Amino acid sequence: MTGAMGSAASRRRFLHLLAGSPLFAAGAGDGAVLSDLKDALNVLEFEDAARKAIPPAHFGYLSTGVDGDATLRANREALARIQLRPRRLIDVSTVDTSVDLLGTKWDTPILLAPVANQGAFHAEGEAGVARAAKQKRTLQILSTFSSYSVEQVNREGGRPVWFQLYPTSSLTVAERVVQRAEAAGCPVLVLTTDIPAGRNPETQKRFERLDKRRCSSCHGDSMPASSFRRPIFKGLDVAGLVPYNATLTWGYVDRLRRMTKMKLVLKGIVTREDARLCREHGVDAIVVSNHGGRAEETGRATIESLSEVLDGAGSTLPVLIDGGFRRGTDIFKALALGARAVAIGRPYVWGLGAFGQAGVEKIIDLLQAEFRLIMQQCGARSLAEITRQSVTGL
Numbered sequence: 010m011t012g013a014m015g016s017a018a019s020r021r022r023f024l025h026l027l028a029g030s031p032l033f034a035a036g037a038g039d040g041a042v043l044s045d046l047k048d049a050l051n052v053l054e055f056e057d058a059a060r061k062a063i064p065p066a067h068f069g070y071l072s073t074g075v076d077g078d079a080t081l082r083a084n085r086e087a088l089a090r091i092q093l094r095p096r097r098l099i100d101v102s103t104v105d106t107s108v109d110l111l112g113t114k115w116d117t118p119i120l121l122a123p124v125a126n127q128g129a130f131h132a133e134g135e136a137g138v139a140r141a142a143k144q145k146r147t148l149q150i151l152s153t154f155s156s157y158s159v160e161q162v163n164r165e166g167g168r169p170v171w172f173q174l175y176p177t178s179s180l181t182v183a184e185r186v187v188q189r190a191e192a193a194g195c196p197v198l199v200l201t202t203d204i205p206a207g208r209n210p211e212t213q214k215r216f217e218r219l220d221k222r223r224c225s226s227c228h229g230d231s232m233p234a235s236s237f238r239r240p241i242f243k244g245l246d247v248a249g250l251v252p253y254n255a256t257l258t259w260g261y262v263d264r265l266r267r268m269t270k271m272k273l274v275l276k277g278i279v280t281r282e283d284a285r286l287c288r289e290h291g292v293d294a295i296v297v298s299n300h301g302g303r304a305e306e307t308g309r310a311t312i313e314s315l316s317e318v319l320d321g322a323g324s325t326l327p328v329l330i331d332g333g334f335r336r337g338t339d340i341f342k343a344l345a346l347g348a349r350a351v352a353i354g355r356p357y358v359w360g361l362g363a364f365g366q367a368g369v370e371k372i373i374d375l376l377q378a379e380f381r382l383i384m385q386q387c388g389a390r391s392l393a394e395i396t397r398q399s400v401t402g403l
Contacts, residue, residue: 046364046371051379052335052356055372058363059130067129069216071358074302075208080309081302084333087310091342092402096388104384105391106377108350110327111197111272111293115350116146118392119340119376121369122301122331122352123173123199126239128156130362138361139166141369145377150199150352153177153186154252158240159193169194173276175201176254176261182245187269189241198269199296200262203277203304206255210303262290274329277304279314284321284328294327294349301332301354312343312403319347337379344392345399 043049043058060068074081108118121142128134134156135149142149143166151162151170163169172190176183187198237247254261265273275287276296287295297311297318311332322328330343331352340351353376360368389395 043363046367049371049375052359052372052375055356055359055363055368059359061363063130063362064220066213066217066220068362069213069220070126070210071124071130071355071362072216073210073213074306075210075304076306078212078302080299080304080306081333083308083310084299084302084312085310085335087312087403088333088339088342090402091312091346091400093338093341093383093387094399094401095386099388099390101385101388101390103390104381106381106384108392110148110329110350111274113148113196115148117373117377117380118344118350119147119373119380120329120350120352121147121149121357122354123150123152123201124354124358125152125154125236126156127152127358127361130358131365133361133365135162136165137366138357138369139163139170141357141366141373143167144370145373147373148350151195153241154236154239155241156239159190159195161240163193163195169196171195171197171199171274172271173199173201174265175252176257178249178251178254179247180261180264182242182247182250184268185245186241187265187271191269191271196271197274197293198265198271199274199276200265201276201300202257203279203298203300204253205257206253207251208303208305259286259290262292266291278318279307279309279311281317281321284318284326288321288323288326292326294329295322296352297328297330297332297348298352299332312346315343315346315348337376337381338383340376340380341383341387341389341395342400344395345397346403347397 042061043054106117108115121138135151136157139149139162149166149170150173151159152173153175159172172195236252237250272293274294274296275292277298278284278287278295279297279299284295297315299311311330315330319328327349329350329352330348331354334340334351334353335356343351357369357372360372387399
């Protein structure tokens with residue numbers, strides 16, 4: 010009997026974890042796939058809609074973590090362990106969700122993280138995302154490997170994006186890319202630091218087995234080289250180039266500081282020690298990130314790293330965060346724990362893949378509505394009133 014009861018308890022724990030998995034959460038409900046934006050209740054419903062619309066190999070690229078996806082799951086599970094502490098009898102008829110980031114005011118602290126190759130998910134790609142960001146007055150961070158040029162994305166968005174830099178294996182190429190982004194008017198350079206030597210995306214590889222198309226139909230004859238067919242590399246010598254740079258050091262950060270007048274943000278910082286070094290090397294802001302669980306299999310959520318990064322960053326260095334944010338309550342929790350803003354990745358690309366620009370706008374609307382509501386329920390009339398006292402449990 011004890012063994013049977015233990016087995017049943019184990020099954021319940023497994024089913025509970027399965028229900029919370031980011032790969033299965035969108036399937037909860039009546040099994041119907043979202044087909045009309047007016048029916049959308051939350052962003053999780055967009056995952057299955059995107060899965061239906063996006064070719065399997067491309068959806069696998071979007072969905073994958075690394076190794077066994079433990080870190081991808083950890084991002085969600087850690088957020089679920091944090092509880093809110095609502096306050097009562099406060100006039101919350103007026104709520105201000107605006108935030109200042111490096112001198113620019115935005116209507117919401119919900120940002121659009123850099124995601125590469127968005128043309129693989131929908132023909133509108135980063136241009137459609139830029140139009141959505143313009144409509145919702147939120148910040149878009151553009152990947153080095155954007156399907157559209159930085160100049161066109163800036164035109165579509167009505168104001169320059171922040172530009173994310175993969176350092177690549179060539180400093181000369183990186184310098185030319187940085188110069189082009191700066192010439193296009195980008196005010197901020199976001200250096201990705203967390204993939205120095207590649208990764209092991211097992212889930213992506215499994216999805217690729219389901220895709221019967223020839224890879225050359227999208228990528229040509231050479232998969233690694235295909236990444237460098239993106240507009241930002243036009244006219245550059247990319248022979249033998251790889252997206253990563255195993256020689257990346259703080260000396261590289263110092264060279265970037267001298268190379269550009271753009272403000273410099275480091276993305277992928279998860280420890281107190283590296284946050285302190287960011288401050289010492291004159292970095293303007295930090296993004297706490299594990300690349301959405303796509304960098305290395307630490308099993309540690311970004312929200313669990315936030316406290317020590319804030320400690321290392323000090324009181325003046327802004328700290329942003331990404332990784333697993335799917336609800337307005339998630340956004341609130343991160344701000345309560347000290348983040349200045351939260352970047353989403355997969356959710357808005359689900360919206361793009363399933364519905365184009367309109368889908369991205371709907372994702373932002375849903376998250377913003379949830380976020381505004383939980384602010385009111387917790388008695389916070391501005392972001393300044395979201396404090397550590399608003400949460401417990403971590």
